[in-house]
Amino acid sequence: MTDCKKKSVQNDDLLNLLNLLNQCDRCGACTLVCPLYEVNALDRATARGKLALAKAYLTGLLPEGGAALQEAMEYCLLCGACSEVCPSHIMTADAMVDMRHRLGEKYGLSLFHRAVGAGLASPGFRNLGRAGIAAAQALAFPKLTGGLLPANPATPRTGHPGPTALHTTSPVETGPRSTEGLKNIAYFTGCAMGLFFPKAADASVRTLQAAGFQVDRPRVDCCGVPQLAHGLAERARSLAKDNIARLEPYDAIVTDCGSCANSLREYPHRLADDQDWALRATALAKKIWSLSELLYAAGYQPPHRQLRVTYHDSCHLNRGLGVHEAPRALLRQAADYIEMDRADRCCGGSGSFALEHPAVAKKILALKESDVRATGAQVLVSECPSCLMQLGKMAGKGLQVLHLSQVICP
Numbered sequence: 001m002t003d004c005k006k007k008s009v010q011n012d013d014l015l016n017l018l019n020l021l022n023q024c025d026r027c028g029a030c031t032l033v034c035p036l037y038e039v040n041a042l043d044r045a046t047a048r049g050k051l052a053l054a055k056a057y058l059t060g061l062l063p064e065g066g067a068a069l070q071e072a073m074e075y076c077l078l079c080g081a082c083s084e085v086c087p088s089h090i091m092t093a094d095a096m097v098d099m100r101h102r103l104g105e106k107y108g109l110s111l112f113h114r115a116v117g118a119g120l121a122s123p124g125f126r127n128l129g130r131a132g133i134a135a136a137q138a139l140a141f142p143k144l145t146g147g148l149l150p151a152n153p154a155t156p157r158t159g160h161p162g163p164t165a166l167h168t169t170s171p172v173e174t175g176p177r178s179t180e181g182l183k184n185i186a187y188f189t190g191c192a193m194g195l196f197f198p199k200a201a202d203a204s205v206r207t208l209q210a211a212g213f214q215v216d217r218p219r220v221d222c223c224g225v226p227q228l229a230h231g232l233a234e235r236a237r238s239l240a241k242d243n244i245a246r247l248e249p250y251d252a253i254v255t256d257c258g259s260c261a262n263s264l265r266e267y268p269h270r271l272a273d274d275q276d277w278a279l280r281a282t283a284l285a286k287k288i289w290s291l292s293e294l295l296y297a298a299g300y301q302p303p304h305r306q307l308r309v310t311y312h313d314s315c316h317l318n319r320g321l322g323v324h325e326a327p328r329a330l331l332r333q334a335a336d337y338i339e340m341d342r343a344d345r346c347c348g349g350s351g352s353f354a355l356e357h358p359a360v361a362k363k364i365l366a367l368k369e370s371d372v373r374a375t376g377a378q379v380l381v382s383e384c385p386s387c388l389m390q391l392g393k394m395a396g397k398g399l400q401v402l403h404l405s406q407v408i409c410p
Contacts, residue, residue, distance in 0.1 A: 014058070017098050021055040023088040024048055030082035030092075035346045036075070039363035044072055047082035047092040054099050065103055073099045077353055078229065079315040079346040097228050104231030177289075179252075179298040185213045186250040188264065190257035191222050192385035200385075200403035204256040204291055210410040211300040218246055223263040224270070229351060240267045241277060244284050253284070256291040256405055258317030258384040259351075264288045265321065290317055292383055292404060296326035302334040302408035309335040309407060310377035312368070312391060313344040314384030327383055327404055334408045338375040345371070349390025361390065369394045381407055 026048045031037050036045035043049040053072050056062040062069070078093040086092075187208065193201045208215045221243050224236035244267065247253050255261050265288045267281035289297075309331055317323045331337045348354060348364030372380050372394065382388050383404045395401045 013098070017095060018055070018058060020090060020095055021051050021058070023090050024051045024055075025088070026052070027087060029085045029087060033081040033085050035077060035079065035081070035348060035364045035367075036360065038367070040360060045075060047086070047090065050076060051090070051092065051095060054095060057099075066107055070100070070103045070107060073103060075357070077315075077346050077348065077350040079350065080319040081315075081346065084319065097233075100229070100231040101233040109231050177293075177297060179294060182252045183214060184249070184251045185215050186220075186247055186253045187215050187217050188220055188223075188247070188253050188255035188257075188260055189217060190255055190260040190385065191226070192389070193255075193257055196389065197385050197403060200405050201256065203403070203405040203409040207291075207295065207300070207302075207405055207409045208254065211295055211298050213294075213298075216250070218250075220246055223257075223260040225259050225263045226351065228263075228270075237270055240270050240281065243267075244277070244280050247284060247287075248280065250287065252287050252289055252294070254289045254291055254294045256383060256403065257386075258290065258314035258321070258323075259386055261288055261290040262316035262320035290321060290323050290326070290383065292326040292330055293321075293323055295408070296329055300330070300408075302330055303410060304333065305335050305407070307335040307379050307407070308338060308375075308377045309379040309381050310338045310340045310372060310375045311343060312340075312347060312372075312380060312382040312387060314382055314387045315344075315346055315350075317383055318344050323383075327381070330404070330408050331381060335379070338377055340371045340375045340377075342368075342371055347387050347390045349386050351386050354390055365390060365393060372399070379407065 024047070028046075028048060030047035031043075034046050036042075044053065050072060053062065053069060057065050057069055073096050076092070076096045078096060080091075080093055082092050083089060185208065187201075187205055189201055193204075205215050205217065221239045223243065224239040227233070227236035227239065243264070253264065255264070265285045268278050268285055271277040271281045311327055311331055313324065328337065328339075345368060346364065347368050348361040350361075354361035368391070372391075378398060379400045379402055380391055380394070381402055381404050382391060385403070388401060388403060392401045
């Protein structure tokens with residue numbers, strides 16, 4: 001891309017961002033659903049507060065941003081709840097991701113954010129991390145790993161910098177889909193599933209095979225969510241291109257991580273300024289399935305277990321991709337299913353957010369735990385490893401926290 005064309009794209013991006021920010025009339029609808037505002041009652045926690053700060057900075061009313069403004073833009077779960085109730089349908093998550101990138105370019109990124117983005121983008125780092133975690137687990141050294149590993153391998157790990165949410169509406173409308181003719185299927189192993197939930201990942205593959213699919217596990221890169229969420233937009237674009245090139249030959253790509261599914265289907269948005277790559281990204285996005293989507297569409301019937309289960313909607317899978325009924329239909333066949341109140345309420349994990357803001361994340365989790373315990377369920381299920389790491393903190397006292405694949409596998 002020439003310098004002139006690059007500058008034109010940057011100007012267009014800035015105008016688009018300012019147009020988005022100008023749509024906020026500060027009505028306060030977002031305050032009714034923001035998980036951060038519910039536990040902290042700070043206006044800067046809400047969409048209207050953060051959008052106002054971003055607009056003030058970009059229009060010169062707030063001359064210098066620096067670390068304080070970066071912290072404000074990062075104080076967001078990117079859950080998308082505000083966009084659902086916003087009269088103007090403002091995509092606040094998009095604005096926050098854009099601002100994080102702009103501020104990172106101007107003021108630099110923290111060592112933590114650079115480490116998360118670069119580390120998860122490195123196959124060598126992921127392989128090393130997987131080996132280290134497996135070794136620590138085999139030696140039963142939970143304290144050595146900072147409490148990330150459970151005593152019981154079936155119980156998810158908790159509290160690590162995993163993928164964070166972003167783009168809250170898939171730009172590719174797939175509509176009702178058929179699994180007929182899908183022969184060559186790739187299982188996309190997300191960073192969190194590969195690093196922290198390998199047994200659940202294996203259960204996903206076994207379940208797909210039991211449903212009649214031939215499954216390949218190609219080497220893939222990180223989906224790009226952590227990089228976007230931590231201000232590394234160009235790295236996220238590079239990862240998107242690498243994954244497109246690797247996954248294009250397949251009839252379908254299925255993943256058991258809601259964040260990965262949303263990210264992969266969002267590639268056309270990420271590569272919109274490059275026509276050739278945008279076309280390839282759009283073709284790929286139409287082949288992306290979440291695990292529950294594909295199994296539900298294929299008519300898979302899981303074995304029934306004598307368990308009382310409830311389900312937590314991940315923000316990306318539910319709000320981003322609109323996947324709501326599929327996991328519930330599978331769980332109704334697999335167990336005694338009980339719907340919890342506010343099942344789609346953010347758990348407070350949001351990748352590294354729970355690490356950076358543990359006190360706030362703990363308050364949000366406490367509200368979620370109250371809804372979970374009220375169901376009397378023995379097992380809390382989710383289809384998102386980032387959520388499972390946060391929800392896993394409530395395991396015990398008669399409650400297990402498991403990935404969907406671990407409940408519906410043969």
